[in-house]
Amino acid sequence: xxxxxxxxxxxxxxxxxxxxxxxxxxxxxxxxxxxxxxxxxxxxxxxxxxxxxxxxxxxxxxxxxxxxxxxxxxxxxxxxxxxxxxxxxxxxxxxxxxxxxxxxxxxxxx
DNA sequence: AACATGACGGACA
DNA sequence: GTGTCCGCCATGT
Numbered sequence: 672x673x674x675x676x677x678x679x680x681x682x683x684x685x686x687x688x689x690x691x692x693x694x695x696x697x698x699x700x701x702x703x704x705x706x707x708x709x710x711x712x713x714x715x716x717x718x719x720x721x722x723x724x725x726x727x728x729x730x731x732x733x734x735x736x737x738x739x740x741x742x743x744x745x746x747x748x749x750x751x752x753x754x755x756x757x758x759x760x761x762x763x764x765x766x767x768x769x770x771x772x773x774x775x776x777x778x779x780x781x
Numbered sequence: 782a783a784c785a786t787g788a789c790g791g792a793c794a
Numbered sequence: 795g796t797g798t799c800c801g802c803c804a805t806g807t
Contacts, residue, residue: 673804675803675804676804693789693790694788694789694790695789695790695791698789698790703803705789705790705801705802705803706789706802706803706804707789707790707802708786708787708789708790708802708803708804709787709789709802709803709804710788710789711787711788711789712787712803712804712805714788715787715788716805725788728788729788730788730789730790731789731790731791735788736788736789737788738788742788743788746788
């Protein structure tokens with residue numbers, strides 16, 4: 672298994688409940704800035720076997736990436752149950768729910 | 782080895 | 795805001 676896959680799994684597992692992260696964000700935090708598509712692969716192939724919080728990963732526009740359907744509804748329900756407000760079309764307000772890994776380091780700047 | 786495929790992202794019209 | 799195009803890169807044919 673690729674090292675990136677392991678790092679991605681760790682990154683995804685560290686997303687706190689009640690927050691969401693984007694594919695690109697997970698890729699960057701996992702050390703491979705342009706590996707968003709690999710993050711997709713990790714979610715599809717490992718979410719069940721590794722018990723990953725797959726529902727906390729969304730697309731760059733801070734919107735559920737799944738096509739409309741039962742999966743979409745399921746992700747929306749899971750996020751709602753964690754307190755994340757998701758609109759009917761799947762969009763989430765980044766200012767309120769996007770995960771910010773180390774806010775303390777920049778909290779007092781600017 | 783060449784080619785198609787993704788729960789994507791960014792740039793641009 | 796929406797739609798298109800192209801880059802990305804591990805996997806499966």
